[in-house]
Amino acid sequence: xxxxxxxxxxxxxxxxxxxxxxxxxxxxxxxxxxxxxxxxxxxxxxxxxxxxxxxxxxxxxxxxxxxxxxxxxxxxxxxxxxxxxxxxxxxxxxxxxxxxxxxxxxxxxxxxxxxxxxxxxxxxxxxxxxxxxxxxxxxxxxxxxxxxxxxxxxxxxxxxxxxxxxxxxxxxxxxxxxxxxxxxxxxxxxxxxxxxxxxxxxxxxxxxxxxxxxxxxxxxxxxxxxxxxxxxxxxxxxxxxxxxxxxxxxxxxxxxxxxxxxxxxxxxxxxxxxxxxxxxxxxxxxxxxxxxxxxxxxxxxxxxxxxxxxxxxxxxxxxxxxxxxxxxxxxxxxxxxxxxxxxxxxxxxxxxxxxxxxxxxxxxxxxxxxxxxxxxxxxxxxxxxxxxxxxxxxxxxxxxxxxxxxxxxxxxxxxxxxxxxxxxxxxxxxxxxxx
Ligand code: GDP
Ligand code: GDP
Numbered sequence: 001x002x003x004x005x006x007x008x009x010x011x012x013x014x015x016x017x018x019x020x021x022x023x024x025x026x027x028x029x030x031x032x033x034x035x036x037x038x039x040x041x042x043x044x045x046x047x048x049x050x051x052x053x054x055x056x057x058x059x060x061x062x063x064x065x066x067x068x069x070x071x072x073x074x075x076x077x078x079x080x081x082x083x084x085x086x087x088x089x090x091x092x093x094x095x096x097x098x099x100x101x102x103x104x105x106x107x108x109x110x111x112x113x114x115x116x117x118x119x120x121x122x123x124x125x126x127x128x129x130x131x132x133x134x135x136x137x138x139x140x141x142x143x144x145x146x147x148x149x150x151x152x153x154x155x156x157x158x159x160x161x162x163x164x165x166x167x168x169x170x171x172x173x174x175x176x177x178x179x180x181x182x183x184x185x186x187x188x189x190x191x192x193x194x195x196x197x198x199x200x201x202x203x204x205x206x207x208x209x210x211x212x213x214x215x216x217x218x219x220x221x222x223x224x225x226x227x228x229x230x231x232x233x234x235x236x237x238x239x240x241x242x243x244x245x246x247x248x249x250x251x252x253x254x255x256x257x258x259x260x261x262x263x264x265x266x267x268x269x270x271x272x273x274x275x276x277x278x279x280x281x282x283x284x285x286x287x288x289x290x291x292x293x294x295x296x297x298x299x300x301x302x303x304x305x306x307x308x309x310x311x312x313x314x315x316x317x318x319x320x321x322x323x324x325x326x327x328x329x330x331x332x333x334x335x336x337x338x339x340x341x342x343x344x345x346x347x348x349x350x351x352x353x354x355x356x357x358x359x360x361x362x363x364x365x366x367x368x369x370x371x372x373x374x375x376x377x378x379x380x381x382x383x384x385x386x387x388x389x390x391x392x393x394x395x396x397x398x399x400x401x402x403x404x405x406x407x408x409x410x411x412x413x414x415x416x417x418x419x420x421x422x423x424x425x426x427x428x429x430x431x432x433x434x435x
Contacts, residue, residue: 002256003052003163006083008076008107010099011058013091014119017146019043019056022156042252042277044284047156050163053252055083069099076103080110082249085162087155088138092118092130104136113162115155116141122148175217176225176347179254181282182264183274187294190330191264191339192227195220215257221340228257251278259350260288260343260425267295267309267327271316283320283427286392288346290324290425291317292339297329319411322418323425346425350392354421359385359395366416375404383435394429402432 005022007015023043043054057075079086088107090100107114118130121143133141142158144151180188195218216227255261261282265275282289291313299305306327314321324342328335354362363385372380381400388394395417399405414430417423 002084002253003050004083004252004256005052005054005085005087005159006079007054007056007058007087007089008072008079008103009058009089010072010097010103013089013094014146015056015058015089018087018089018117018119018144018152019054021146021149021152022054042248042281042284047160050160050165052160052163053256055079055249055252069102072099073102073106076106078249080106080112082253084112085159086110086112086114087117087159088114089117089119090133090136090141091120092126092133092141092143093120095129095132096136100136104138108137113159114138115159117155118143119146121145121151176223176260176344177215177228177258178225178343179228179251179258179261179287180264181251181254181261181278182294183266183272183278186264186266187330188264191262191292191294191328191336194330194333194336195227195340221337223340223344225340225343228254248277248281251281255281255285255287258287260290260346262290262292262339262343264292264294267293267299271313276316279317286427286429288343288350288425289427290326290339290342290346293325293327294330296327296334297332320427322415322423342425349423350426352393352421352423354387356384356386359387362417362420363397366413370409370412372399372405372409375406378404380404382432388431392428393423393426394431396431396433398433398435400434402434405432 007019009015023045042056045052045054057079086107088103090096116133116136116138118133118141121127121130122145127143130141130143142151142155144155146152180192182188218225218227263275263279263282265271279289293309293313309327310325313325317323324346326335326339326342328339330336363382367382372382374380378401382405383398383400385395385397388396397405397413410430410432414428417428417430
């Protein structure tokens with residue numbers, strides 16, 4: 001089981017409003033670090049300490065009333081396949097429509113938990129009307145108002161009962177879990193196939209992992225690692241694969257249960273919006289990342305091509321561009337070894353713990369080079385720093401006036417930390433706290 005909630009329903013019932021209500025502004029810090037704008041399709045949230053992901057199926061299609069019913073049907077099917085809990089939104093002010101009936105038909109057939117959510121119940125009069133949704137055959141409607149927030153807490157109390165408190169990662173064996181992600185046709189299956197070969201490979205289903213995925217355990221190039229969710233890559237699904245929605249759903253699953261992601265892009269196409277979306281999923285989940293520019297064999301090159309290509313990529317990825325980039329070919333197997341090496345290095349970087357004394361030596365040297373600039377006439381004094389006892393690198397800097405430390409200085413500190421301690425490929429968090 002993962003912790004993934006999908007929001008389904010016809011246009012204008014309030015899916016996007018509900019999504020924002022669930023995801024809120026709580027994770028603004030993470031978004032800021034990722035350097036990406038919030039999009040409505042995917043968000044992380046937590047309720048009473050349980051973390052989960054939310055996907056708004058409406059985020060992929062044009063939001064108009066004449067949207068094809070077929071399109072919605074596809075999305076509901078995908079949500080049913082991929083999510084752990086489905087919330088089905090209907091509009092209590094409008095009542096039941098044909099399209100609601102069509103969605104309910106699909107949802108009645110799934111074994112997964114489905115919550116029928118009567119949205120726009122802004123007051124008690126409307127609550128009475130919501131009773132008609134019983135006829136959809138999905139049980140009690142949960143009455144909520146996404147606009148004012150009423151009812152959403154009770155609903156979340158129920159929803160999180162289906163979730164694990166600690167999302168699945170870092171299995172006890174300490175073997176790196178690697179996800180191969182990217183748009184359709186960038187070469188994910190081809191790359192995974194190169195791992196199966198001459199050397200002895202162990203292929204074992206590992207209990208307790210994502211419900212239907214078979215995680216595969218490899219021993220290759222002198223390293224042991226697990227490729228997560230390959231079953232999903234192999235599976236012939238019932239809906240066309242070229243839907244971005246589909247690849248995002250799959251990516252979310254794989255990313256969440258990994259330590260390090262290999263983000264594949266097609267060298268002949270460069271880094272596109274859809275690649276950036278997947279990149280932001282990785283960063284928001286605080287996973288390690290190696291950027292693999294695959295199909296390098298197809299690129300005409302001279303001795304400057306790789307350098308120029310790298311610079312372009314770094315520009316696109318900024319501000320988080322301290323990332324290993326490997327120009328590879330799954331077809332000719334060029335640098336496939338390097339891809340694995342880099343993934344292992346990123347795995348180590350992500351586990352790195354800097355001792356408090358090392359960190360404070362670093363801090364003193366850094367402050368000698370540059371102090372936080374005076375802001376609104378105030379002098380910020382950073383006193384000491386410590387790495388937090390979290391699974392991924394996070395640092396707290398204690399100072400007199402944390403609110404006066406601005407982004408440029410924060411980035412300066414982060415870059416210095418990266419240079420000194422090697423966090424290449426790893427999203428890190430820096431907090432300023434009052435002392
Ligand atoms: P989506 O197409 O399903 O994503 O729907 P949106 O979230 O875009 O909402 C459609 C319209 O319904 C917007 O005008 C929202 O402001 C409105 N809306 C959403 N939730 C509520 C609610 O709880 N109460 C009321 N009165 N309006 C809502
Ligand atoms: P996936 O959808 O990401 O799993 O992509 P596939 O592995 O199915 O590859 C899509 C297509 O790209 C197939 O025709 C592959 O043979 C081709 N392909 C994959 N990797 C490479 C590569 O490194 N070089 C070239 N020239 N073609 C590749």
